[in-house]
Amino acid sequence: MPSFPLNQHTSPPSLPYLSSHSALEPSICEHSITRHHTKHHQTYVNALNAAEAAYTNASTPKERIPLLASLKFNEGGPRALRRRQQGHRRRAQGRPLKSPIEQVWGSLDSIQGSGWVWLGYNTQTKRLEIATTPNQDPLLRLVPIIGVDIWEHAFYLQYLNVKPDYLNAIWNVINFEEAEARLSRLPATPSSKRDPPTERCTSLKN
Template sequence: MFAIARNSVRPAAARYSALAAAARFKHTLPELPYAYDALEPHISKEIMTLHHQKHHQTYVNGLNAAEESYASSKSTKEQIALQSALKFNGGGHINHSLFWKNLAPANGDGGKLGDGPLKKAIERDFGSVDAFKKKFNATTAAIQGSGWGWLGFNPTTEKLEVVTTANQDPLISHVPIIGVDIWEHAFYLQYKNVKPDYLNAIWNVINFKEAEARLVEASK
C-alpha cells in the first residue's frame, strides 16, 4: 500500500512514480502445496477448488484493483475511501495465503503434533493439547458471522493465545501461528451450518510442522 501524500493533490512526478510501481507489481494467486483432493475426507475437493480458485482469486483481483486506484488517486479523500477495500481484499489475500500452508494431507504432515517447541508451548499456556483444541474450537465457533480463529503468539507476553478477527481482518496484535477460516465458503458445502463438525475435522489436516516453524521464528 502506498503512503498517503502530504498534500491533497500529489505532484505529477510522484503520481507517475506510484503508478509505475503499481504496474510493476501485481499480487498473484499462490499455488496450493498439495492437490485439491489431498485433504479429503476432512475437506472436500469441491470446497478446496472453489475456495482457492474462486474466493481467494477474488481477493487477489480486488487487492490489485484497489492498489491501482490508490496509486492513481488525486486526493487524500479518495485514498481514505479506498481503505476498506484495501483492508478487506488485502486481508483476504494475506489470510488465505497463510491458510493454505496451515493445512497438509492427513497421510503426510497433517494432524501430527510431535514433541517439540510448539507442543511444549501449547501445554504451558493451555494445560494440554486437548484443552487448547477445545478452547480454540469454542472461541472460533462463537464468531458471529464471518471471521477467523487464530492461535497467535503474543510478542509482549511471549505466550500463545486464542484470538479471533472479523471478516477478512488480518491478525496484527499477535504473530499468527495457526489460522482457521470460519467463513461459510470454507465448510458449508460439506458441513452445512454445523461449524463444530468442521472445526473438529480440520485438526486432522492442520500442518503443525508449519505452525511450529512460525512459532520458532516468532520466538527469536
C-alpha cells in the same frame, strides 16, 4: 500517501504444502479447496488490483480515504488464505506445540474461537495467545502459528450448516509440522505458567 504498483497481484498462487486440491480429503473436500484456491482468492486479488489502481489514480486525500477500507479488506483476504493454506496439511498431531498449548489452556479443545481464529505468539509476553479477526482484517499484534477460517464459504459446500463437524474435522489436517517450525523460529518458548483464557476466547462448539 503511498502509491502502489498497478496490477502486480496475480492468482491463484501455488500451494506448496498441498500436492493437489484433493490432498486434505476426506476432512476438507476437493471442491472446497478448489473453490477457495481458484474462485475466492481470485476475487480478492481482482478487487485489490482495482482498489490499488483507483488509489494511485486518485488526486486528492478526499478521493483516497474511502478506498482504504477496500484495500484493507482485499489485501487481508489473500494473506489470510495463504496462511490458512500453509497451515493445513495431513500430519500427525504435533507434540512440541501441543505441550505449550496445554500449559496455557489445558487442552486443544480450549483454544477454539469464532470468526477467523488464530493461535498466535506474542513477542512481548513470550506467550501463545488466541485472537479472532473480523472480516478480512489482518492479524497484526501476534505472529500467526495456526489460522482457522470460520467464514461460511470455508465449510458450507461439504458440511452445510453443521459447523461443529467442520471444526472437528479441521484438526485432522492442521499442519502441526509447519506450526512447530514457526514456533521454533521465534526468540523464546511460551511460558509454562497456565493462565485462564482471555475474554476474547469464545467456544467454536457453540
